[in-house]
Amino acid sequence: MTTGNIPDSSSSNLAIGAEIGSRGLRAVIGDDKGHILDSIHAIDQSESPLATVDGICQLIDQLLDRRHIRINDIAGIGIAFGGPVDTNRGLIIRSHRTPGFDHFPMAGVVEERFGIPVRVENDARSAAVGELRYGSGRGSRNMIYLQLGIGIGGAIIVDGRIVHGTSMTAGELGHMAVSTDGPRCSCGKPGHLEAYASETAIVERMRERLIRATPPETARWLASPGVTLRRIFAAYGTDDDATAVVDETVQVVGLALANLITALNSDTVVLGGYALEIGAPFVAAVRAKIRQYAFEAAARRVNVAPSDLAADAALIGAISLAFESAEASS
Ligand SMILES: [Zn+2]
Numbered sequence: 001m002t003t004g005n006i007p008d009s010s011s012s013n014l015a016i017g018a019e020i021g022s023r024g025l026r027a028v029i030g031d032d033k034g035h036i037l038d039s040i041h042a043i044d045q046s047e048s049p050l051a052t053v054d055g056i057c058q059l060i061d062q063l064l065d066r067r068h069i070r071i072n073d074i075a076g077i078g079i080a081f082g083g084p085v086d087t088n089r090g091l092i093i094r095s096h097r098t099p100g101f102d103h104f105p106m107a108g109v110v111e112e113r114f115g116i117p118v119r120v121e122n123d124a125r126s127a128a129v130g131e132l133r134y135g136s137g138r139g140s141r142n143m144i145y146l147q148l149g150i151g152i153g154g155a156i157i158v159d160g161r162i163v164h165g166t167s168m169t170a171g172e173l174g175h176m177a178v179s180t181d182g183p184r185c186s187c188g189k190p191g192h193l194e195a196y197a198s199e200t201a202i203v204e205r206m207r208e209r210l211i212r213a214t215p216p217e218t219a220r221w222l223a224s225p226g227v228t229l230r231r232i233f234a235a236y237g238t239d240d241d242a243t244a245v246v247d248e249t250v251q252v253v254g255l256a257l258a259n260l261i262t263a264l265n266s267d268t269v270v271l272g273g274y275a276l277e278i279g280a281p282f283v284a285a286v287r288a289k290i291r292q293y294a295f296e297a298a299a300r301r302v303n304v305a306p307s308d309l310a311a312d313a314a315l316i317g318a319i320s321l322a323f324e325s326a327e328a329s330s
Pocket residue numbers: 174175176185186187188189192194
């Protein structure tokens with residue numbers, strides 16, 4: 001949106017990426033090569049959407065001030081939001097953390113404030129765009145991105161574009177059913193991937209095993225630092241319970257991805273979140289499960305890789321979406 005006497009900034013090679021999520025607020029200035037030039041963050045204790053938006057706008061102002069850059073020299077702003085988003089209409093559908101975000105017109109409010117194009121996208125979808133353009137998914141046309149964290153998010157890219165679906169829920173890969181019964185998911189349904197393979201669910205499954213185990217074993221695990229994801233994966237192969245929990249995790253993640261690859265014939269899978277922390281053995285194990293379960297002709301062609309951009313993926317994706325938005329409105 002370029003209005004009044006504001007000069008056309010669509011040819012600028014600078015854009016702003018912003019992230020609103022469980023890690024707080026973060027804003028960056030980046031260029032059209034996917035480089036972050038400067039970054040600023042703040043905790044978010046806001047209790048209303050307007051206060052959160054004001055927080056992110058203040059961070060953007062501070063960034064511009066300290067880099068001596070005028071807003072007119074910025075092509076656009078991309079916002080990666082940790083929750084469901086209607087990106088076509090620039091609306092937040094809801095926030096799981098802050099009340100009042102239902103159908104909040106985020107893009108419109110921020111556009112009004114800065115007078116440049118604003119694109120809002122779900123954070124996992126934004127991270128997928130980052131990986132596709134500048135990370136592990138470079139060169140891919142058909143990519144699946146799976147974010148393995150406290151929750152499980154994701155994105156489906158087909159022919160170079162994010163698939164949003166009928167009601168903007170495409171890519172919610174944590175809610176794929178991997179069992180007909182099993183633990184109940186945060187969404188209320190049984191047997192979803194997130195209820196087995198989120199960081200919280202893995203720790204919970206280990207705890208349940210320990211409760212049933214003999215007391216010395218339980219005591220050993222509950223001693224500092226307690227049951228953590230890193231500790232469970234580190235005990236793979238030496239502790240029977242940890243080995244079983246990790247094997248089950250790899251099994252359900254691999255099964256979900258195998259079905260997606262059979263359905264979509266993707267060329268690349270990018271794994272984010274704890275897949276990076278655990279590293280190559282986890283990625284290799286998931287790759288083996290995909291080969292085992294997916295339709296052979298599709299399984300043969302798929303490359304499985306850990307995220308390249310790690311915690312910056314959503315912001316780099318947001319910058320890329322900001323440029324896209326500026327181009328569309330010029
Ligand atoms: Zn679910």
